[in-house]
Amino acid sequence: MARYITQDKLTKLYDSLTTHNLDFLYLTDSEAHRDVNVKYLTGHPEDATLFIDVKNRQTTLIPWDYQLAKMYSEADRIINMAEYKGVTAATVEVFSESSTSNPKVGIPRGIPYDNVQLILDKVPSAEIIYNPTIIDSLLADLRSTKSKEEITMMKKSIEISNQLVTEIEEVVISQSKIKTEMDLAVFVESRMRELGAFAVGFESLVASSARSWQIHTYPRADPNQSLFQKGLALIDFGVQAEALTSDVTLPFIMGSMNEKMKTIVETVKSAHDSAIDAISESQYLHEVAEIAHNIIEKQGYKMPHSLGHGIGLTVHDSPLLRQKPSHESLLKHWTPTRIEEGMIFTIEPGIYEKDVGGFRLENDVLMTRNGPKVLTNAEPIFIDLN
Numbered sequence: 001m002a003r004y005i006t007q008d009k010l011t012k013l014y015d016s017l018t019t020h021n022l023d024f025l026y027l028t029d030s031e032a033h034r035d036v037n038v039k040y041l042t043g044h045p046e047d048a049t050l051f052i053d054v055k056n057r058q059t060t061l062i063p064w065d066y067q068l069a070k071m072y073s074e075a076d077r078i079i080n081m082a083e084y085k086g087v088t089a090a091t092v093e094v095f096s097e098s099s100t101s102n103p104k105v106g107i108p109r110g111i112p113y114d115n116v117q118l119i120l121d122k123v124p125s126a127e128i129i130y131n132p133t134i135i136d137s138l139l140a141d142l143r144s145t146k147s148k149e150e151i152t153m154m155k156k157s158i159e160i161s162n163q164l165v166t167e168i169e170e171v172v173i174s175q176s177k178i179k180t181e182m183d184l185a186v187f188v189e190s191r192m193r194e195l196g197a198f199a200v201g202f203e204s205l206v207a208s209s210a211r212s213w214q215i216h217t218y219p220r221a222d223p224n225q226s227l228f229q230k231g232l233a234l235i236d237f238g239v240q241a242e243a244l245t246s247d248v249t250l251p252f253i254m255g256s257m258n259e260k261m262k263t264i265v266e267t268v269k270s271a272h273d274s275a276i277d278a279i280s281e282s283q284y285l286h287e288v289a290e291i292a293h294n295i296i297e298k299q300g301y302k303m304p305h306s307l308g309h310g311i312g313l314t315v316h317d318s319p320l321l322r323q324k325p326s327h328e329s330l331l332k333h334w335t336p337t338r339i340e341e342g343m344i345f346t347i348e349p350g351i352y353e354k355d356v357g358g359f360r361l362e363n364d365v366l367m368t369r370n371g372p373k374v375l376t377n378a379e380p381i382f383i384d385l386n
Helices: 005-017 035-041 066-072 087-096 114-120 134-144 148-174 181-194 259-279 286-299
Strands: 024-029 048-054 058-065 104-107 127-130 199-207 229-243 250-253 308-310 317-321 344-347 350-353 357-360 363-368 370-375 381-383
Touching: 005 048, 005 134, 024 035, 024 114, 035 048, 035 058, 035 134, 048 087, 058 066, 058 087, 058 199, 087 114, 114 127, 134 148, 148 181, 148 229, 148 250, 148 363, 148 381, 181 199, 181 229, 229 259, 229 308, 229 357, 250 259, 250 357, 259 286, 259 344, 259 350, 259 357, 259 363, 259 370, 286 344
Parallel strands: 024 104, 104 127, 250 381
Antiparallel strands: 024 048, 048 058, 199 229, 229 250, 308 317, 308 344, 344 363, 350 357, 363 370
16 A cells, blocks of 8 residues: 555645754654554554654654555655664664754644653654644645545445445335344444445444434444434444545434424525535635525524535545634634645535434535535435334
8 A cells, every 4th residue: 555645745745844944743653642644644554653854855654563564555764663672762763863963843733742752752852843733734734635546545435335325225214124223333334344345434323313413423322222213313424445434424304294304304405405506606615614504594503513524534534614713713813725626525514403303414525627526425315104
């Protein structure tokens, strides 16, 4: 597996780090701190430390599994830490080879304190630069648009997702194999593997009307909860094939609708469709988000989450589709996100009411040079409970 970042983007990364006077960028991916950027920059599956030598424009990977790295990773140098009797000695070796006497080492948000302390203990002349606005935002921006290769890899996830949409509708309407929320989660997660996925994008969210008014409805919270209860229900699932994940939400209307349910369903569907239509006419993502929020608020409801988010190596990737901040303290630090070719993001408006349940409709959208292309085919599913 080669790295996911393109050479052009890698050059942009080096240029930006140089502009900010950084000598190294230090990233680590471990059980204590997962950082998908290590995978993005090298292709290494997981559990490794990565040093980016800005001055020499060289990447050095120190993996936990050296043989795995040799098979799947792309870096200028891959160090076998066993030869140094551990990652600490290997880390010191990287800095000792640098001609910089007081290296400025950039670190991302969330990196474990003991990793930082390791550098300071062994290389006391190092200066740790913690600046999420520079480092985390830069990496997120690079991942926000997908290369042709990444878009091709995403296709299999999308194909399996669309097959699952069809099969979910069939199995839920039949009310034969599926009885509980957990039944549907197990069906979807096992079936996607049968269809060629190597992992779930995230733990599936399934909820009957009894729980769907909550946002993150894991079926393990109540494994015996019946799915077939009058009201609004949903399933939110992701397929990870070829490393990139999809993200789809199918809403169910269980039984006949009262007026409140009908208003919610029609409002969410309008917000979803209007947002997709607006992508072609908008320059910035917040403009799209505001259209959906306004439609929902005109009906007297509030959407308690953003309209959508990027997907890729993680299910919540950059960019984020949310409204322009209204508070002055937030607004002065805010920068609008321009809609760009190669972005893949979700459109997922939702309304959540305890008495009838939650209704969210989510599809994945690719921004092409000719406008938005809806990749998935989620639609509301009507279930007769008679």
